[in-house]
Amino acid sequence: MKPTFISRIISSSFLVAGAAVILLPFVWMLSLAFKPRDEIFSTSIQLLPSRLEWSNFIFALTETNIPLFLWNGTVVVLGILVFQVMFAVPCAYALTQRRFLARKLIFGLVMIALMVPFHVTAIPIFLGFAQVGILNTYWALILPFIPTAFGIFLFRQFFAQLPSDLFDAARVDGLSETAIVWRIAFPLALPAATAFAIFSVTTHWNDLFWPMIATTDPNLATPPRGILYFRDEESGDNVGPLMAAAFIVTAPLVILFLMAQRKFIQGLASGGIKG
Amino acid sequence: MSSIMELRDVTRCFDSNTVLDHVSIKVEQGSFTALLGASGCGKSTSLRIMAGLDRPTSGEVLLNGRDVRGQNAYERNVAMVFQSYALYPHLTVAQNIALPLTMRHLSNLGRMPLLGSFVPGATEARRTIMNKVVDAAKSLGLEELLDRKPGSLSGGQKQRVALGRALVRDPALFLLDEPLSNLDARLRIRMRSEISSLHRLTGKAFVYVTHDQTEAMAMADQIVVMIGGQVAQAGSPRDLYERPVHRDVAAFIGHNAINFLEPGDGINVGDSIVGLRPEDLTPNTAGSLSAKLEASEYLGSEIMLSLRSRRGTEFRAIAPGDYIVPTIGSDIRLAYEPQRVHLFDAVTGKRKSGVKHEAVT
Ligand SMILES: Nc1ncnc2c1ncn2[C@@H]1O[C@H](COP(=O)(O)OP(=O)(O)OP(=O)(O)O)[C@@H](O)[C@H]1O
Ligand SMILES: [Mg+2]
Numbered sequence: 362m363k364p365t366f367i368s369r370i371i372s373s374s375f376l377v378a379g380a381a382v383i384l385l386p387f388v389w390m391l392s393l394a395f396k397p398r399d400e401i402f403s404t405s406i407q408l409l410p411s412r413l414e415w416s417n418f419i420f421a422l423t424e425t426n427i428p429l430f431l432w433n434g435t436v437v438v439l440g441i442l443v444f445q446v447m448f449a450v451p452c453a454y455a456l457t458q459r460r461f462l463a464r465k466l467i468f469g470l471v472m473i474a475l476m477v478p479f480h481v482t483a484i485p486i487f488l489g490f491a492q493v494g495i496l497n498t499y500w501a502l503i504l505p506f507i508p509t510a511f512g513i514f515l516f517r518q519f520f521a522q523l524p525s526d527l528f529d530a531a532r533v534d535g536l537s538e539t540a541i542v543w544r545i546a547f548p549l550a551l552p553a554a555t556a557f558a559i560f561s562v563t564t565h566w567n568d569l570f571w572p573m574i575a576t577t578d579p580n581l582a583t584p585p586r587g588i589l590y591f592r593d594e595e596s597g598d599n600v601g602p603l604m605a606a607a608f609i610v611t612a613p614l615v616i617l618f619l620m621a622q623r624k625f626i627q628g629l630a631s632g633g634i635k636g
Numbered sequence: 637m638s639s640i641m642e643l644r645d646v647t648r649c650f651d652s653n654t655v656l657d658h659v660s661i662k663v664e665q666g667s668f669t670a671l672l673g674a675s676g677c678g679k680s681t682s683l684r685i686m687a688g689l690d691r692p693t694s695g696e697v698l699l700n701g702r703d704v705r706g707q708n709a710y711e712r713n714v715a716m717v718f719q720s721y722a723l724y725p726h727l728t729v730a731q732n733i734a735l736p737l738t739m740r741h742l743s744n745l746g747r748m749p750l751l752g753s754f755v756p757g758a759t760e761a762r763r764t765i766m767n768k769v770v771d772a773a774k775s776l777g778l779e780e781l782l783d784r785k786p787g788s789l790s791g792g793q794k795q796r797v798a799l800g801r802a803l804v805r806d807p808a809l810f811l812l813d814e815p816l817s818n819l820d821a822r823l824r825i826r827m828r829s830e831i832s833s834l835h836r837l838t839g840k841a842f843v844y845v846t847h848d849q850t851e852a853m854a855m856a857d858q859i860v861v862m863i864g865g866q867v868a869q870a871g872s873p874r875d876l877y878e879r880p881v882h883r884d885v886a887a888f889i890g891h892n893a894i895n896f897l898e899p900g901d902g903i904n905v906g907d908s909i910v911g912l913r914p915e916d917l918t919p920n921t922a923g924s925l926s927a928k929l930e931a932s933e934y935l936g937s938e939i940m941l942s943l944r945s946r947r948g949t950e951f952r953a954i955a956p957g958d959y960i961v962p963t964i965g966s967d968i969r970l971a972y973e974p975q976r977v978h979l980f981d982a983v984t985g986k987r988k989s990g991v992k993h994e995a996v997t
Contacts, residue, residue, distance in 0.1 A: 526718045526719070529684070535736055535739035536735075545724060
C-alpha cells in the first residue's frame with residue numbers, strides 16, 4: 362500500500378513533534394552554552410543568543426578539568442569496548458558453531474544474565490574490588506563491564522544465521538578456530554559489531570552510577586562524573602561554562618553516532634552474506 | 637592401484653538416529669568416485685567424515701592406508717567444494733582463492749596487513765601465492781573477476797571460485813559435494829566436462845557427491861550407490877547398469893526409470909520381480925509380451941510408449957523414432973532380449989543370479 366500524501370503529512374508531523382520534545386533540552390543547552398552571562402538569567406525566554414559567546418567554551422576547556430574528563434572517558438569507554446569484543450565474539454562463535462557439553466545450559470545462563478540489572482551486582486563487585494584493592498583505578502571502571510551478556514547474545518544471534526559450511530570451508534583451508542573467529546566470523550559480523558559499539562560506548566560514556574561508586578579520585582572522573590564536580594566547585598551560577606562543558610561531553614557521542622550510522626548502513630547494504 | 641581414501645565399517649549416529657550404517661567405501665588413487673543417493677541418505681555425512689570435519693561413531697578412516705582418525709581436515713590435506721560454495725563474502729575472489737595458501741605459507745606475523753611486509757621471506761611468499769592464484773584463475777577463466785566480491789558473482793562464477801580455492805593448493809584428494817546442483821541445466825553440462833578435465837589434469841582422486849544419476853554415470857569410474865545410510869552397491873557405471881544387485885539400485889540407475897513387472901504381468905519366472913528397462917523393450921509383432929497402449933510421447937529420435945499389462949501394471953517401452961504408433965487403446969506386442977532381464981527377489985528385492993535365460997517364458 363502506498364502511503365497517501367495526507368497520511369505522510371500526519372506521520373511526519375508526529376515525528377517532528379516527538380523530535381522537538383526530545384531535542385529541546387539539547388537545543389537549550391546549546392543556546393545557553395553560547396549565551397553571554399547576563400542573557401542567561403534574563404526574565405524573557407530567548408532561544409537565540411544575541412551574540413555568540415565563546416568565552417564559556419574557553420573557560421570550560423582551560424580553567425576546568427574537562428579535557429582530563431574527556432580523556433578518562435575515552436580510556437574507559439575504549440577499554441571496555443575492546444575487551445568486550447575480545448571476549449564476546451569468541452564466546453558467541455563457540456555457542457553457535459561448536460558442539461560441547463552443556464552448551465545449551467551456558468547459553469541459558471547468558472540469557473539469565475541478560476535479565477539481571479547491573480545495579481544488583483554492583484555492591485558485590487564493589488566489595489570484591491575493595492578486597493582486591495583496585496578501587497580508584499581505571500580497572501575498577503572497566504573490569505565489571507567486560508563480561509557482556511548483551512554482546513554475547515547479539516553476536517550469537519548474528520553467527521547463528523551464518524551457514525556452518527562457511528566455517529567448515531575455513532577449517533579445510535587450514536584456519537584454526539581462533540583464526541576463523543577473527544578472520545571470518547568477526548569481519549562478517551561488522552554490522553552487528555557497529556551496533557554493539559554504539560550501544561556500549563553510549564552506555565558507558567554516559568554512565569554515572571558506577572563511577573560514583575567505584576571512584577572517589579577526581580583525576581579518574583569520567584565526563585558525567587566530572588561535570589558533577591564541576592557543578593559542586595563552581596556553585597550554581599556559572600551556568601554558561603557548565604553548559605559548554607555538557608556540550609563538549611555530548612558532542613563526541615553525537616559525532617560518533619553519525620559516523621557509525623553511515624558505516625552501519627553501508628555494512629548492511631554490502632553484506633551479501635547469502636550465496 | 638592402492639586406495640587413497642577408505643572408509644571401513646563406518647557408522648555415524650546423531651543421538652539415536654543412525655545416519656551411516658556400517659559404510660565401507662574405497663577410493664582408488666586417481667579415480668573419480670561418485671557417491672550417488674537420494675536426499676538425506678548420508679552422502680554429505682560420508683564426505684564430511686572423509687574430510688575430517690566429522691568423526692565416525694565407530695569404524696576406521698584410512699588415508700593412504702594410515703588411520704587418520706585424529707587428524708583434522710587441514711592435516712589430511714583434502715580440498716572440499718561445498719554444496720553451498722561457502723565462499724567468504726567479505727573477501728575478494730583473489731583473496732578467497734589465496735586463503736588456503738596464505739594459511740599454509742605465511743607465518744602468523746607474515747599475514748598481518750602492514751607488519752607482514754617486514755617479515756623475511758613474506759614478500760616472496762606473497763608473490764608465489766599471487767602467481768598460483770592467477771594460474772588457478774586462468775585455468776578456470778576467472779582472471780577478470782579477481783577483484784570482485786562473491787556477492788556480485790553469478791552462480792556459475794561462484795562455482796568456479798569454489799573450484800579454484802580447492803585447486804590452488806595441490807591437495808591429496810578432492811571432495812565435491814553436489815557442486816552443480818545450484819546451476820541451470822545447460823551450465824551444469826558444461827561444468828560437468830570442466831570438472832572431468834580438471835580431474836584428468838590434476839590426476840588426483842575425486843570424490844563427487846550427487847543425487848543425479850546422469851552426472852554420476854557420465855563422470856565417474858566408480859559409483860557408490862547409497863540408500864538409507866548404507867552402501868547398496870559400488871562398482872563401475874556399467875556394472876551398476878547391467879547388474880544392479882538390488883531392485884532399489886536398478887530403480888536409481890538409468891536415464892529412463894526401469895519397469896518392474898510382477899508375476900502375471902506377462903513375464904513369469906517363479907515368483908521373482910522382473911526388471912526390464914524401457915530401452916530394452918521394443919514393439920515387435922513377433923514379441924512375446926503383450927500390453928495395452930495407453931499413451932505415446934514423440935521425442936524425435938525415439939517414441940516413449942506408456943503401456944498397461946493384463947494385470948494392470950503400468951510400464952514403459954521405447955520405440956524407434958520412425959515407429960508408426962497404433963491407435964491408443966489397442967493391444968501391441970513387445971520383444972526383449974532375455975539377457976536384458978533382471979530378476980529380483982519379491983521379498984528382499986535382492987538380485988537373483990544364476991537364473992537361466994531359458995527359464996524366462
Ligand atoms: N549435525 C546433524 N545433526 C543431526 N542430524 C544430522 C546432522 N547432519 C546430518 N544429519 C542427518 O543425517 C541425514 C543425512 O544427512 P546428509 O547431509 O548426509 O544427507 P545427504 O545425503 O547429503 O542429503 P542431500 O542430498 O539433501 O544433501 C539426514 O537425515 C540429516 O537430517
Ligand atoms: Mg548433502
